Amino acid sequence: MLKEKRIPFWLPIVLFLIMLVDGQFTRLFGSINENQSFMHFHLLLLIMIVFLPLYKRRDAVLTAFFLGLIYDFYYLGIVGIWSLCLPVFVSLQYVIFEQVETTPFTILLSFILSVTLIESISFLMQVIFQLITGKFIFFITGVLGPTILLNVVLFIFFIFPLLKIFRRSKK
Amino acid sequence: MESVWGVIVKKFNSNKKIIIGLIVAILIIFSVTYTATKRNEGNKNSFPFSVLNDFVGLVDKGISIPINFVESGVSSVNKLFNTYEENEKLKAKLDSYDALVSENQEYKSENEKLKQQLDLNATLSSYSTVTANVISRSPDTWQDVLVIDQGSKNGIKVNMPVMGSKGLIGRVVEVDSLSSKVELLTSSNQSSNHFPVKIQSSGEAVYGLLEDYDEKTNSFIVSQLSADTELKEGDLVSTSGLGGNSPANLYVGTVLSVKSDSYGLDKEIYVTPAASLYDMSVVTVIQRSAESGE
Numbered sequence: 200m201l202k203e204k205r206i207p208f209w210l211p212i213v214l215f216l217i218m219l220v221d222g223q224f225t226r227l228f229g230s231i232n233e234n235q236s237f238m239h240f241h242l243l244l245l246i247m248i249v250f251l252p253l254y255k256r257r258d259a260v261l262t263a264f265f266l267g268l269i270y271d272f273y274y275l276g277i278v279g280i281w282s283l284c285l286p287v288f289v290s291l292q293y294v295i296f297e298q299v300e301t302t303p304f305t306i307l308l309s310f311i312l313s314v315t316l317i318e319s320i321s322f323l324m325q326v327i328f329q330l331i332t333g334k335f336i337f338f339i340t341g342v343l344g345p346t347i348l349l350n351v352v353l354f355i356f357f358i359f360p361l362l363k364i365f366r367r368s369k370k
Numbered sequence: 371m372e373s374v375w376g377v378i379v380k381k382f383n384s385n386k387k388i389i390i391g392l393i394v395a396i397l398i399i400f401s402v403t404y405t406a407t408k409r410n411e412g413n414k415n416s417f418p419f420s421v422l423n424d425f426v427g428l429v430d431k432g433i434s435i436p437i438n439f440v441e442s443g444v445s446s447v448n449k450l451f452n453t454y455e456e457n458e459k460l461k462a463k464l465d466s467y468d469a470l471v472s473e474n475q476e477y478k479s480e481n482e483k484l485k486q487q488l489d490l491n492a493t494l495s496s497y498s499t500v501t502a503n504v505i506s507r508s509p510d511t512w513q514d515v516l517v518i519d520q521g522s523k524n525g526i527k528v529n530m531p532v533m534g535s536k537g538l539i540g541r542v543v544e545v546d547s548l549s550s551k552v553e554l555l556t557s558s559n560q561s562s563n564h565f566p567v568k569i570q571s572s573g574e575a576v577y578g579l580l581e582d583y584d585e586k587t588n589s590f591i592v593s594q595l596s597a598d599t600e601l602k603e604g605d606l607v608s609t610s611g612l613g614g615n616s617p618a619n620l621y622v623g624t625v626l627s628v629k630s631d632s633y634g635l636d637k638e639i640y641v642t643p644a645a646s647l648y649d650m651s652v653v654t655v656i657q658r659s660a661e662s663g664e
């Protein structure tokens with residue numbers, strides 16, 4: 200019923216800006232903790248989890264694909280990593296929220312799952328294509344762990360304002 | 371009764387997902403390999419992608435302004451804590467500084483005269499610089515990439531070395547019209563070029579390749595050494611100018627320790643970087659003056 204709604208034109212633009220904000224904050228955290236561990240800021244994913252399932256599935260997946268494409272071009276110069284991860288992630292949200300109700304707790308679970316999934320896929324793909332010499336232990340302790348920790352904190356900060364907007368836009 | 375056609379359509383529908391999956395996998399494999407090879411070839415990006423990257427870079431630059439403000443605030447507080455200690459160290463260094471300056475001046479003029487006699491315009495150690503602001507850093511840990519706000523319009527080309535505040539930090543991997551990407555030496559990219567370096571040890575220079583970065587000790591690893599000379603902790607490491615991309619004598623860091631590699635045949639030298647590899651807002655791109663003999 201809700202999923203017949205088309206995505207308004209401004210939503211992809213907002214998501215794009217939030218993607219860049221994510222990048223800037225990731226840089227900020229990196230320079231504060233002196234690259235001892237890498238915390239990736241995933242506000243974009245949180246917002247996509249809350250809002251995209253409101254809209255038509257095909258629109259959402261396409262939006263995710265184009266965002267991923269821009270990410271790949273701008274940050275990596277290698278195309279096909281985030282432009283795969285993001286649409287997969289969005290499709291997963293539709294599968295999940297068809298079965299469960301949207302509550303803060305289910306969003307948290309889905310968020311942690313998505314962060315783990317995206318970080319792992321992007322790491323594994325780069326290892327498989329031999330773009331990097333993957334250090335698996337460092338990936339777990341230095342990247343995935345701190346990232347999940349940071350994003351749980353992020354979730355606590357942002358979920359209630361986001362849900363407020365969510366309820367308003369659902370009407 | 372179900373027609374043959376119906377069965378075929380049904381069968382196709384159940385296989386549809388597999389087929390779509392396969393097509394996506396093939397497309398992904400193709401695009402990743404293609405773009406990765408293209409990036410390693412080191413040509414300038416084609417027009418639409420260059421425009422896309424420049425546009426995103428422009429928007430990102432706007433966003434980075436408040437964030438940079440916070441960052442500089444934090445780092446200035448950090449610096450305040452270290453000031454006393456640093457001041458003591460600097461005072462000790464300063465005593466010998468004046469003598470060094472006058473000595474350096476003398477060497478410079480002498481060098482200039484000797485070059486004139488030899489009709490040398492550009493030696494390996496002469497270069498020009500382009501200063502650039504850092505717009506962003508790739509949020510992907512593995513491809514450690516900085517986006518800077520100078521591009522091919524400002525004379526930047528692929529493979530130029532990039533210096534941080536004190537020493538070498540990376541090289542240019544991709545150039546657009548108004549922005550470019552710098553790969554840091556900390557990245558674990560397998561296919562990147564390695565910097566040829568030399569280690570000054572009591573008069574004699576040892577040559578090697580800057581091959582890897584060790585996260586545990588926060589140091590570079592230099593291997594494939596040219597000689598078996600004993601190296602001490604604190605020996606200076608700089609680029610050698612061999613290999614055609616980088617000029618000579620760009621400061622890299624100091625020797626931290628010397629270890630044998632895992633086969634026990636070759637030595638690996640751990641080098642403490644001179645430049646900070648996390649706190650960067652301005653970088654300098656180095657343009658080598660001497661043409662490489664290709």
